[in-house]
Amino acid sequence: MKRKSLRFYFRIYRKILAQDIKSKMSYRADFIISTIGMIFTNVAGFISFWILFRRFPSINGWSYHEMLFLYGFSLVSLTPVQCLFDNNWSLRQYVYTGDFIKYCFRPINLFFYFQSEVFDIKGLGQFAFGIGTLVYSWNKIGLDFTPLILLKVIVFLITASLIMIALQNAAAATCFWIQNSFYVLDLVYRFRDYAKYPITIFNPVFKFIFTFVIPIAFIAYYPSLVILRPDDIPLLSWLSPLFGLVFFWLSYKFWMHGALKYNGTGS
Amino acid sequence: MANIIEIKNITKEFKVLNRREGLIGSFKDLFSRNYKTVRAVDNISMTVGQGEIVGYLGPNGAGKSTTIKMMTGVLEPTSGEILVGGNVPYKNRTKNAQEIGVVFGQRSQLWWALPLIESFKILRDIYQIPEQNYKSMLELYQSLVDIEPLLHKPVRQMSLGQRTLSDILAAFLHDPKIVFLDEPTIGLDVSMKSKIRTLIHALNKEKNTTVILTTHDMGDVDALCRRIVIIDKGKMLYDNDIEHLKGFFGSYRTLKIRVDGDLKEQSGVIQGELPDMKVSADDEWISVLVDEDKAKVIDVLGQIQKSRSVRDMKLEEISTEEVIRKIYEEGVK
């Protein structure tokens, strides 16, 4: 049998997705309340942001609107992990009860099959907020708008989201080894909130940590530099797509390794 | 009959961390870990032909699910060879998965929120089932069970029985060569059990699908399997026809009688009259285990009736369950 093509996986995903959304819509009250909850979260985020920064012309060399740009960028780049990889939150339950084995009998990629099961539609609200913020701050800063820049934005948004996905995969996969992995996931979840601040506010030690150990600086800061500071782009910004891919690949391997190891121990 | 499963001397060992006792023990554990090897499956060989239904039995923790996991490609054997449909399962899990179907009694593999028909459509795509085969399969299902009310019901709203039924249908959908059924009737009521047995039997007949069935319910075994394999503590105890199994322990039948007077007391008296047989009593019946190779039941009854009147009687075959319990307890001689 031939190797399954990307198109094959794409078609399967689309089918599952469409069905999932249909069934979610049928629980209307739950859907509406969750969506409102998501909107609340975002509005509160904006209010906090506004309260903190409204009276300062610039923080650490970053203007209010540039900070807003970073914020919007982080919101958009965090959307895929919210929407597409939300089943990671349930992983530890499946592992704990032994139900995880049911994912192992299909003739498709295990990681894909597991993640495809859940699409978290609430994340789209965050996406809308993020796009709105990006457009608003884009105008206020007076950035150019050319197809090339748009392409850059898209490429860097994708790579930024890969980092967050990688962090979450790795955190979720710890449940193959330790029991109480919820706290690990929760920890990583908190990190995403820090991604919206420019890394320059930290001292060198934490700059290093947030760049290479817990690479949250790649979620908004380094990719945004390409747009915001086109004259002075550090090498790390250009390397961020590579970092995104590498981190994602590593987390995927780690996840799969954990899954196979877990199956190997029986139970 | 071509062999669909060929297993030669497979063994599976797990390393288990052997924790030392006490404070000093856990202190030592920190520096040198002491692993103990547990042999979950010990040198098992068997072949299964296309279209067979094999009952795979054994007490809990006997190594049944480990064997199944190896056959489905989830686990790699420590040693030995295993071929399923010509594939080495663990070397190519996804390729093997295309050829098999798996049902775990209480763990639905269907999409929880979706109506069954939508799950089927997704499975059609995942297994790349040709449209024509898919349609004829649905027609076949239609003729076997009343699936219409199930098709549009989300799995989470189904009863356990409906869910199991759906899971079995889903497992057969891509017309696999082998289907593994793990405790398919666990927790179901009598009528649902028989419905599911009938379905499995019909699908096996219709599609010539090999079925490997693990169960603790001897009703399943009696209704479906001609051949059974019994393992315990990782070792194979028995692999043969179910009829043959009963013959193993001679042709025993149990004669149950009721007489006047205290049953316990009477059974002692009868034991004295029939020293070669095992006589016991409970609150209702006196049981006499008769080996038909040595004496006829009717003669035994006659002898008992000589000195007392029998008010009621019945005759019981030794059940598969009893035979298997005997094997677990005593092994095969």
Place this chain on the structure above:
Amino acid sequence: MKLKKYLTLTRAGIIEALQFRLSAFIMVVGNLSYLIVIYFLWKAIYASSGTDIVNGMTFNDTLIYLVLATALFGFMEMYTVWEMGRAIQSGKVVLDLIKPMDIRRYLFWCYSGNFVVNFFFTFLPTFIAVCIITNGAVPVGLNLVYFAVSVVMAILINYSIDFFTGTICVYTESIWGVNIMKQVIVLLLSGATIPLAFFPDGLRTVVEKLPFASIYNAPLTLLLDSSPNSDTLLETLGMQFIWCVSMTMISRLFWKVSLRKITVNGG
């Protein structure tokens, strides 16, 4: 060889603690990372403001406030909404209703042990550490008494809000959505993430009138004020008291009304 014996015990203790307390450990890491981020963030904000005192608070004040707010959060968060939501949805709530105790009190006292543990193991150490590090920036005097009184009322108000929110789960399946809305509102409007002193005047006047301000802002302001004038003191504690009583009554009433729905529908 006495020392060796003791060291072995220490070691065993550490092993045990690591095995059973991994989650606690990760939580500490999470809190530390949060504190690091807010430290640098506020440092940057103060640096760009050009003055040492913003809205009447020095950098030290703000930091002490936020550190203690985090410690208070760890101490007051009870996950009541989740617990009630799950109990209501699974029907387990019926069992709780049979108990010869009012459910509102029952849940509170079930959790009260955690208050004690969290007080001694998270809040107190944090508080002492802050006192030592800042070297006397936290006034020690009568304010500690006011603070203690204030915290007790804060706990009660917080619990009433949680219980009220949990009761909403009688009407909807969406525990996640309900809980996130509550959490977002409480954290923002109580001053847990940003001291209310930084809120713009108009917003601040409104927020100070709401019950949420009584949860974090009230106790922390009382703690940091070395010589409160009796008017502010009375006003703050009085306000808390009013909210304490009225929120208790409101949440009780709401539960009573909702109970009918449970008993009619059988949960």
